[in-house]
Amino acid sequence: MYYRTAIHLCRLGLSKMVAKCIAIGNRIMGDDGIGIEVAEKLSPRLKEEQIELIFGETDIDYALGKIEDGDLLFIIDSTYFGLSPGTVTFTPIGEVTRQHHQMYSQHQPSLIHLLKTYGKEVEGFIIGIEVEKIDFSLELSGTLKTRFLFICEEVYRFICQRRFHHA
Numbered sequence: 001m002y003y004r005t006a007i008h009l010c011r012l013g014l015s016k017m018v019a020k021c022i023a024i025g026n027r028i029m030g031d032d033g034i035g036i037e038v039a040e041k042l043s044p045r046l047k048e049e050q051i052e053l054i055f056g057e058t059d060i061d062y063a064l065g066k067i068e069d070g071d072l073l074f075i076i077d078s079t080y081f082g083l084s085p086g087t088v089t090f091t092p093i094g095e096v097t098r099q100h101h102q103m104y105s106q107h108q109p110s111l112i113h114l115l116k117t118y119g120k121e122v123e124g125f126i127i128g129i130e131v132e133k134i135d136f137s138l139e140l141s142g143t144l145k146t147r148f149l150f151i152c153e154e155v156y157r158f159i160c161q162r163r164f165h166h167a
Contacts, residue, residue: 017072017123019051019163024077024111026058031085031131031141034151035076038129041152049160060111064118073124074159075111078131085132086147088154093124125162127155 023039026032036057039046043053051074056063067073079089096112115122129151132141140148 017070018068019049019072019074019159020054020067021046021051021074021076021159022054022056022063022066022111024056024058024060024063024075028136028138030133030135030137030139031144032078032134034078034129034131034140034144035127037140037148038076038152038155041148042156045156046159049163051159051163056111060114063111064114064120067115067120067122069121071122071124072163073122074127074162075124076127076129076155078134079128080131080134081128083130085130085141085143086151087130088151088158089126089128089130090158091126091128093122093126096126125158127158129155 021039021042023036025035027036036055039053039055046053052066054063054066056066073093075093081087081089083089093112093115112126129144132143139145144151
């Protein structure tokens with residue numbers, strides 16, 4: 001019931017903040033491109049919800065240029081936390097900016113570090129998708145391919161629910 005209400009309010013456009021989904025990753029490095037693949041799959045649904053999509057890929061400067069003070073961000077990227085491949089984690093940006101010196105990102109300098117450096121006043125979440133392997137490949141690993149639709153649905157529900165909370 002709560003999920004349906006959140007989706008309905010998303011569609012009515014009752015959010016005060018501009019919601020932006022930023023996809024980070026490298027398409028030619030296998031699972032590192034999972035954030036881009038998920039955003040591409042969800043693109044029609046997110047656009048319907050009035051959520052702007054930004055495909056930053058490995059161009060962090062481009063992504064940073066699309067972010068304004070007051071935005072609600074959902075940054076989708078691959079992670080390697082030692083969890084089961086395909087596990088989706090949700091970390092508030094504020095929590096990450098306080099601990100940015102402990103973070104590692106393959107996409108250096110990290111977008112989070114630059115948000116803090118340039119004093120961008122934003123809220124939102126890092127949506128991390130645990131990788132199985134990163135290597136030179138245009139395809140996702142077997143595990144991420146198998147779990148792909150479940151990952152997409154989990155990410156979509158989270159974005160709509162959190163957007164509703166920030167309305």
